[in-house]
Amino acid sequence: MRIALVLFDRFTALDIVGPYETLGRLPDAETVFLAERTGPVRNESGTLALTADRTLADMPHPDIVVVPGGPGQSAQMDNPVLLDWLRTADATSSWTTSVCTGSLLLAAAGLLEGRRATSHWLALTELKRLGAEPTGERVVTDGKYVTAAGVSSGIDMGLTLLGRIAGEEHAQAVQLMTEYDPRPPYDAGSPEKAPAHLVERMRTRSRFLQA
Amino acid sequence: MRIALVLFDRFTALDIVGPYETLGRLPDAETVFLAERTGPVRNESGTLALTADRTLADMPHPDIVVVPGGPGQSAQMDNPVLLDWLRTADATSSWTTSVCTGSLLLAAAGLLEGRRATSHWLALTELKRLGAEPTGERVVTDGKYVTAAGVSSGIDMGLTLLGRIAGEEHAQAVQLMTEYDPRPPYDAGSPEKAPAHLVERMRTRSRFLQA
Numbered sequence: 001m002r003i004a005l006v007l008f009d010r011f012t013a014l015d016i017v018g019p020y021e022t023l024g025r026l027p028d029a030e031t032v033f034l035a036e037r038t039g040p041v042r043n044e045s046g047t048l049a050l051t052a053d054r055t056l057a058d059m060p061h062p063d064i065v066v067v068p069g070g071p072g073q074s075a076q077m078d079n080p081v082l083l084d085w086l087r088t089a090d091a092t093s094s095w096t097t098s099v100c101t102g103s104l105l106l107a108a109a110g111l112l113e114g115r116r117a118t119s120h121w122l123a124l125t126e127l128k129r130l131g132a133e134p135t136g137e138r139v140v141t142d143g144k145y146v147t148a149a150g151v152s153s154g155i156d157m158g159l160t161l162l163g164r165i166a167g168e169e170h171a172q173a174v175q176l177m178t179e180y181d182p183r184p185p186y187d188a189g190s191p192e193k194a195p196a197h198l199v200e201r202m203r204t205r206s207r208f209l210q211a
Numbered sequence: 212m213r214i215a216l217v218l219f220d221r222f223t224a225l226d227i228v229g230p231y232e233t234l235g236r237l238p239d240a241e242t243v244f245l246a247e248r249t250g251p252v253r254n255e256s257g258t259l260a261l262t263a264d265r266t267l268a269d270m271p272h273p274d275i276v277v278v279p280g281g282p283g284q285s286a287q288m289d290n291p292v293l294l295d296w297l298r299t300a301d302a303t304s305s306w307t308t309s310v311c312t313g314s315l316l317l318a319a320a321g322l323l324e325g326r327r328a329t330s331h332w333l334a335l336t337e338l339k340r341l342g343a344e345p346t347g348e349r350v351v352t353d354g355k356y357v358t359a360a361g362v363s364s365g366i367d368m369g370l371t372l373l374g375r376i377a378g379e380e381h382a383q384a385v386q387l388m389t390e391y392d393p394r395p396p397y398d399a400g401s402p403e404k405a406p407a408h409l410v411e412r413m414r415t416r417s418r419f420l421q422a
Binding site (some may be wrong): 021065163185202 | 223224225231235253256259260262264266311349350362363369379380382383384386387391393394396397400401404406409410412413
């Protein structure tokens with residue numbers, strides 16, 4: 001299984017490393033980080049760089065596509081190189097997936113029209129505007145399209161898809177090896193659970209950023 | 212706060228990206244990936260490379276030290292460059308932390324003698340042999356030493372320490388922004404919860420690898 005992990009400037013690191021560390025442990029995985037150009041690609045703060053070992057053009061037909069989100073997603077929404085590659089890759093992929101605002105890129109490429117999908121909680125309205133049917137679930141599967149909520153949800157997405165492809169036992173072995181028995185010290189990981197003033201503050205900032 | 216994120220050959224990516232994406236969102240964080248040499252550092256499978264932007268020598272006195280684990284940890288256990296740097300950095304750090312088998316490196320540097328600490332569940336016996344007092348908790352704080360269990364536990368460690376340093380509200384805001392509301396599709400993330408035959412298989416492999 002060739003797994004294409006897409007990078008672009010100002011991506012969010014955990015969006016792509018979560019699926020990499022889970023789904024990437026498929027028994028016969030060939031995981032490759034791709035970008036428009038090879039070499040280091042910086043995340044939104046500029047303090048982390050992951051290496052793209054191949055260009056998008058080098059791998060037009062992966063079996064699995066994984067698209068992260070992050071503040072840099074908005075600059076990619078009219079990038080024909082990335083959107084054309086997504087459409088080409090999707091035409092033959094077994095699974096097309098995203099984490100966080102990566103689903104907005106799938107939608108911009110026309111791949112989520114009328115499909116159930118999700119994204120970062122701050123991006124669900126935009127996801128709907130782009131033609132998808134947002135749901136409140138953390139991981140949403142509609143046919144071969146698997147989209148996950150914000151940032152850390154890519155770990156749950158990766159394990160879910162791993163179980164679908166390689167079987168429950170293999171997915172459980174990866175969960176045990178990565179000791180994924182989460183114990184968040186707070187219970188503020190969704191807008192339904194977090195203190196209301198924090199949710200409102202982020203919504204306001206988000207509107208400001210998009211204006 | 213200068214946060215030093217240590218890299219070495221054959222580290223595990225999620226070990227370091229988990230704390231990076233949580234603790235790294237401290238309001239005044241200056242996060243820097245360090246290694247013996249600058250440039251790309253490959254993880255255990257060789258398919259992922261994170262860039263070290265500075266050498267260990269460039270930053271002898273960070274405020275927070277974060278040491279990941281991974282299969283490459285064993286080759287570092289007698290690396291004087293890394294162990295000396297750990298001792299020097301620890302002499303002035305506010306917090307010295309690790310994820311997964313990174314705690315074995317802290318112990319090898321003599322920093323965990325008689326201290327309560329943890330590591331990947333397969334490494335707890337070795338941690339004890341090195342002089343620490345292993346506990347079954349996912350995140351263990353003993354003075355300024357904060358150690359986390361395997362791979363994914365660095366997210367819980369990062370949020371815990373973030374709350375300690377920047378306050379509960381800031382940590383909750385980061386939890387909400389990273390949508391850390393985990394929903395693992397299986398409940399197999401610890402040796403107590405996973406199917407017994409999977410636990411036994413991994414223990415056997417682990418003994419074989421260490422022999």
